[in-house]
Amino acid sequence: MNSSAKPLPHKASLPASATDVSATPPVIVQVAFDVPLDRVFDYLAPRPLPAGVRVLAQFGPRKLVGVVVGQVAASPHQLRPLLAVLDELPPLPDDWLALTRFAARYYHYPLGQTLFTALPTALRNPPRRALAMPPVYALSEAGAAWQPPARAARQLALWARLRQGPLALDDEARALHPQAGKLLREWLAAGWLAQVTPAQAAMTVSPGPALTDEQREVVDGLSWAGFSATLLDGITGSGKTEVYLQWIAQALAAGRQALVLVPEINLTPQLEARFRARFPHTPTVCLHSNLADGARAQAWLAAWEGRARLVIGTRLAVFTPLPELGLIVVDEEHDGSFKQQDGLRYHARDLAVWRAQQAGAPVVLGSATPSLESVAAVQAGRYRHARLTRRASAAALPQIHLLDIRRQLLDEGLSAAAWQALADGLAAGETSLVFINRRGWAPVLACVDCGWLSSCPHCAARLVLHWHDRRLQCHHCGHHETIPHACPSCGNPDLKPLGQGTQRIEAALRRQFPQARIARIDRDTVSRRDAWAEIDRQVRAGELDILVGTQMLAKGHDFPSLSRVVALNADGGLYSADFRAEERLFALLTQVAGRAGRGALPGQVWVQTQFPDHPLYLALREHDVAGFAQRLLEERASAGYPPAVFQALLRADAPELDTAMAFLREVRQYAACHGDVLSLGPAPASMARLAGRERAQLLLQAERRAPLHAALSALRAGLDDWARPFGSALRWSLDVDPQEL
Numbered sequence: 027m028n029s030s031a032k033p034l035p036h037k038a039s040l041p042a043s044a045t046d047v048s049a050t051p052p053v054i055v056q057v058a059f060d061v062p063l064d065r066v067f068d069y070l071a072p073r074p075l076p077a078g079v080r081v082l083a084q085f086g087p088r089k090l091v092g093v094v095v096g097q098v099a100a101s102p103h104q105l106r107p108l109l110a111v112l113d114e115l116p117p118l119p120d121d122w123l124a125l126t127r128f129a130a131r132y133y134h135y136p137l138g139q140t141l142f143t144a145l146p147t148a149l150r151n152p153p154r155r156a157l158a159m160p161p162v163y164a165l166s167e168a169g170a171a172w173q174p175p176a177r178a179a180r181q182l183a184l185w186a187r188l189r190q191g192p193l194a195l196d197d198e199a200r201a202l203h204p205q206a207g208k209l210l211r212e213w214l215a216a217g218w219l220a221q222v223t224p225a226q227a228a229m230t231v232s233p234g235p236a237l238t239d240e241q242r243e244v245v246d247g248l249s250w251a252g253f254s255a256t257l258l259d260g261i262t263g264s265g266k267t268e269v270y271l272q273w274i275a276q277a278l279a280a281g282r283q284a285l286v287l288v289p290e291i292n293l294t295p296q297l298e299a300r301f302r303a304r305f306p307h308t309p310t311v312c313l314h315s316n317l318a319d320g321a322r323a324q325a326w327l328a329a330w331e332g333r334a335r336l337v338i339g340t341r342l343a344v345f346t347p348l349p350e351l352g353l354i355v356v357d358e359e360h361d362g363s364f365k366q367q368d369g370l371r372y373h374a375r376d377l378a379v380w381r382a383q384q385a386g387a388p389v390v391l392g393s394a395t396p397s398l399e400s401v402a403a404v405q406a407g408r409y410r411h412a413r414l415t416r417r418a419s420a421a422a423l424p425q426i427h428l429l430d431i432r433r434q435l436l437d438e439g440l441s442a443a444a445w446q447a448l449a450d451g452l453a454a455g456e457t458s459l460v461f462i463n464r465r466g467w468a469p470v471l472a473c474v475d476c477g478w479l480s481s482c483p484h485c486a487a488r489l490v491l492h493w494h495d496r497r498l499q500c501h502h503c504g505h506h507e508t509i510p511h512a513c514p515s516c517g518n519p520d521l522k523p524l525g526q527g528t529q530r531i532e533a534a535l536r537r538q539f540p541q542a543r544i545a546r547i548d549r550d551t552v553s554r555r556d557a558w559a560e561i562d563r564q565v566r567a568g569e570l571d572i573l574v575g576t577q578m579l580a581k582g583h584d585f586p587s588l589s590r591v592v593a594l595n596a597d598g599g600l601y602s603a604d605f606r607a608e609e610r611l612f613a614l615l616t617q618v619a620g621r622a623g624r625g626a627l628p629g630q631v632w633v634q635t636q637f638p639d640h641p642l643y644l645a646l647r648e649h650d651v652a653g654f655a656q657r658l659l660e661e662r663a664s665a666g667y668p669p670a671v672f673q674a675l676l677r678a679d680a681p682e683l684d685t686a687m688a689f690l691r692e693v694r695q696y697a698a699c700h701g702d703v704l705s706l707g708p709a710p711a712s713m714a715r716l717a718g719r720e721r722a723q724l725l726l727q728a729e730r731r732a733p734l735h736a737a738l739s740a741l742r743a744g745l746d747d748w749a750r751p752f753g754s755a756l757r758w759s760l761d762v763d764p765q766e767l
Contacts, residue, residue, distance in 0.1 A: 054101050055108075057092035058138035059085055060150060064742065066137065067092075068101040069108050078117030082110040082152055091151055093118065093141050114153065119330070122347040125381055132735075133762050134674075134742045135370045143370045144345035148323035162222050162333060163210050164192040169218030181209060191307030192222055194333065231275045232304050234268060235418075241265055244412045245272045248390070250280075253383045256410040257359075257400050258392040261649070262620020263584075265418030266392045267297070270355050271304050273390065278308060278335055282352020282387075286338045287374055289361035291316055292558045292578060297357075298338055305336060313339030313346060341366060341374035344381065351385045354378045359391035359400060360613055365765045373763060394620060394651070395613035398662065401655050402669040417624070424591070424622040424629025426647045428638040438534035439526035440634075444592045445538065447632050451590040452542055452571055456627055458590040460531055460574040461618045463598075465501075465548040467493035467530045468523030473513035475520070486715040491523050492550075493530070503717040526594065532574050539572070547575030580617040586625030593618055593633045600637065603712060604767050605667050612642050612654055619646070666727070668763075672734050675764040676724040676741075680756045683710060683720035689756055690724040692748045697726060697741060702733035712767065719757075725767070738762070 052070035059067065069083055071094075079094045084106055091112065122144075130140040142150050165188055174181035184202045187193055199206040213219045237245065248256060260266040274284045286301070288294055291314045298312050311325035311334040328334035330347040337346050341364050356364070356375050364374040375391065382389035391400055391409070403409040417423070427443075434441050439462070440448075451458040470488040471480040480489040482500040489498035491509070499506040512519045523530070532546045545551075545561060552558055564570045565585045573579060573588075599611030615633065623629020635643055645654035663670040676693060678686035690708030697705045704727045711721040726741075728734035742760065749756050 052107060054098050054105065055081075055094045056096040056098060057081060057083060057108075058095050058141055059083075059090050059092045060138055060142035061085070061090075062136060062139060064136045064746075066095055068098065068103055068105055070105045071108050072111070075111065076117045078119065078123055080112040080115070080118075080149065081108050082112060083108050089152070091149075092138070095123070095137065095141075110152075112153065115149075115327075119347050119349060121349075121384060122345070124384060125345065125377070128380060129370065129372055129377060133370060133372055134735075134738050134760050140370050144342075146323040146326045147319040149326075161210075162192050162194045163188065163214065163219045164222045165189065166218060166220040169213070172218050184209065188219070192309070194309070194328070231278075232306060234271060234304060237268065237272070238265065238416065238418055240414050240416060241269055241272075241418065244269055244414060247410075247412060248273055248388055249410075250276070250388065252386045254388045254410060255379055255382070255403070255408065256388065256390045256412050257396055257404050258390050258412050258414070259396050259651075260392065260394060260414030261417065261423065261651075262394045262617065263417040263419065263421065263423075263624045264394075264414035266357070266394075266414065267300065268418065269414070270357070270390070270392065271301070273353055273355070273388075274301075274336065275305070277352035278305065280352060281350065283329070283332070283334070283348045283350045284336050284353045284355070285343065285346065285348060285351065285378075286336070286355045286357065287343060287364070287378060288338065288340060289358045289363035290578070291340055292552065293357075294338060294340065295559055296562060301336060301338060308336050309334045310336040310338065313337065313343040315340065315342075341372075344372075344374040344377045351381075352387050354382045354387065354389040356389065356391045358393055360393045360395050360397040362610065362765055365763075367766065368759075371759070371761045371764075373765075376763070395616045396651075396655065398609060398655060398659055399669045402659060405659075419624065419626075421623055421625070422628060423649050424619055424631045426619055426631045426633060426649075428643050428647060429632050429634045430636070430638045431634050432636045439531065439594055440534070440592070444594075444632055444634060447590055447592060447630065448535070448539070448572065452539055454589075456589040457565060457568075457570060457585065457587045458572045458592065459579060459588055459618075459621060460535065460572065460592045460594065461576075461579065462526060462528055462531055462574070462594040463576050463614070464490075464525070464527040464595065465529070465550055465576055466490035466499070466527035467533075468527055469525040470523070471498060471509070472522050472524050473516060473518050473520070474522055475518040476513060476516040478513050478515040484715070484718040486713050490527065493523075493533075502713070528574055528576060531594070535572055535574060542571040543569060544572045544574065545570050547573060547579055549576070549578070552578065577614055577618075579621065580614055584624055585621060587627070588621055588625075589623055589627035589629055591619055591622045591629070591631045593631070596633055597635055597637060600640065600642070605662070605665070606765065606767075608642055609658055612646060615646055616649075616651065671727050671729050672731050673764060674726045674734060674738055675761040675767065676726065676745075676758065677711065677721065677761065678708075678723070678756060678758045679716070679719040679721040680752065681719060682755075683714065683722060685752055685756055686720055686722040689749060689752055689758065690722055693741060693745070694724055696744065696748075697724075697737060700733065700737040700740070702730070703728045703737040723767075 052072060053074050054068050055071040055075050056066040057069050075094045077095050081092050081094060083092050126140050126144050130137040174185050180203045184206060187202055193199055195207050195210055258266055277284045288297060294312050294314050302310055311328050313325055326346060329337050332349050356378050359375050366372050379389050404411045429441050429443050431441050448458050468491040471491045480498050482489050482505055484505050485500055485502045487500055487502050489500055492499050496509055497506045498509060528546050528548045535544050596615060599607050619631040622631055678689050680686045687708050694705045706725040708722050708724045711723050714721055749758055
């Protein structure tokens with residue numbers, strides 16, 4: 027490792043927060059705050075402060091933490107002095123500031139709010155206690171021949187972990203022994219331990235499986251000579267993760283840090299366990315929204331300080347400071363979860379590519395169903411293309427059967443062929459998966475007499491029936507109410523659930539197969555932090571016969587005993603007005619089908635559809651990912667849709683639709699001055715009402731990025747002025763490269 031990596035200094039003389047600011051003549055610094063204003067603010071500082079220093083300042087009636095972003099010689103304003111300089115940590119690094127500045131510019135979002143989106147919560151507020159890197163301990167020469175008393179089991183466990191490699195005084199150490207800090211200090215004083223820096227931490231790699239010829243060719247083909255972007259296009263089960271591990275091992279061996287981004291929290295524990303097994307002595311941290319604020323801040327600081335050499339996280343982890351960044355991996359790069367849908371509407375995949383370019387490091391985008399944006403980048407020569415066309419286990423891709431249900435009577439949403447497939451799997455002792463991308467009991471409750479449908483009073487959406495909880499719930503705004511005893515419109519007591527959700531399918535399966543061991547996997551059943559680990563353990567131990575779940579089961583999970591998949595209600599994705607719907611449906615079904623037959627058993631997949639001759643299903647049956655993508659690229663180009671063009675979406679919402687539309691019409695008049703930019707709308711949003719507010723949108727589109735961003739910069743400067751006459755009733759947001767229309 028690079029010996030220049032040093033622990034972050036801690037100022038022991040400061041009790042928790044700050045140095046005194048009253049000592050020397052003031053200078054003027056520019057400070058960014060977490061406020062919805064597209065500007066920075068001048069303050070008097072006691073001395074020159076570098077960019078990246080956190081400070082405490084009076085902002086109106088509030089005391090806010092800000093980040094210094096520059097210094098000026100003079101200011102036209104009457105200035106306040108800073109209240110404190112929060113210098114218990116060094117200034118935020120220059121490359122991190124450059125990343126946040128780029129994100130603010132590209133997504134046309136206030137710099138201050140961008141900075142504070144990227145910071146852990148514990149660093150956004152005045153510190154309650156000093157934030158400093160925990161010390162790292164390793165066995166000394168004297169300690170190699172010593173160990174705690176045999177009767178002290180927890181001390182022995184802590185000592186055994188130290189024998190594996192350096193250990194920080196963090197959550198891992200305290201999990202091994204609640205008095206880990208006291209013990210480690212005592213052992214250090216006795217000479218059995220030494221305190222080390224990250225540069226002295228050893229890195230060992232456990233052996234992995236032998237690579238296939240394809241995997242070896244891909245691993246050997248990654249260029250380490252500066253920046254490169256590679257699309258790793260590998261079929262399901264082809265061993266993309268093993269390729270990542272090989273590349274990460276090379277980066278770690280070269281003394282570099284690696285960042286791995288995954289789309290969903292539930293993928294993190296599985297990936298973390300596999301990576302820790304391969305790199306048992308490599309300091310590794312995970313960053314995701316389930317972490318407590320303190321734990322997230324410590325993990326973030328460990329990466330910043332250089333002690334954490336491997337970082338695994340969801341989309342926000344793209345902002346993690348890494349002083350020795352050597353490799354970025356974006357797994358399941360096509361997944362829509364990498365796009366933030368509120369606040370700073372960034373795309374973590376795209377920021378990862380920019381960040382790798384700035385760091386002069388390779389970035390790898392992996393997927394079995396690459397996004398059209400990445401495929402287009404390959405065709406334009408901006409990305410390299412690496413392919414894995416065979417499964418690593420030598421197993422064949424699953425055979426896909428299209429079940430035409432147009433003239434069939436379905437039993438609880440399943441055709442006779444689907445029921446038979448599940449019965450055969452149960453008789454053979456194999457694990458099956460029933461996929462339906464709707465949670466709850468049924469999508470809607472209806473009156474068979476007057477046609478009443480359960481509707482959300484706050485959204486243009488139906489209330490979903492959750493039978494076990496005896497409630498109707500909106501999956502958009504969270505509104506819920508008890509199930510009515512009779513129709514609210516006509517009084518008819520005969521209310522019927524229409525359609526199927528995971529709860530209803532689970533109940534039907536339990537009635538049909540009372541002896542089967544069945545588990546339902548959706549957001550209602552896996553809210554516990556350890557739920558996924560338990561499900562994974564049960565499947566691998568052969569304790570489950572049938573899984574029923576949503577798209578949560580489609581991403582990255584490897585269940586060797588799973589041989590059969592039945593997909594229900596897939597056609598719904600074909601009815602969407604969003605031009606990306608077909609791409610998403612194909613990716614989802616390909617990923618779901620890819621769960622089958624990854625072990626010794628051949629895979630079989632049954633997809634129920636009313637459109638068996640649709641090109642999407644024909645491509646799915648033939649596993650023709652490349653052909654499907656090429657057809658969509660040609661259609662998008664002829665229709666003028668991304669990735670052939672570039673888009674931005676200006677959204678507005680208000681209590682009344684007319685208010686939102688009037689604001690957007692004002693903006694469109696100005697946008698019309700930019701001849702290279704096409705304005706479409708304004709029009710009501712696809713969900714015109716959400717959480718009690720009416721929503722509309724204006725789509726801006728150009729054939730090149732530069733004129734679109736020039737127009738957005740000009741518009742952004744005037745949006746607050748145009749919105750002001752509408753008062754606080756109006757809210758607006760700008761979404762660059764929108765993924766939802």
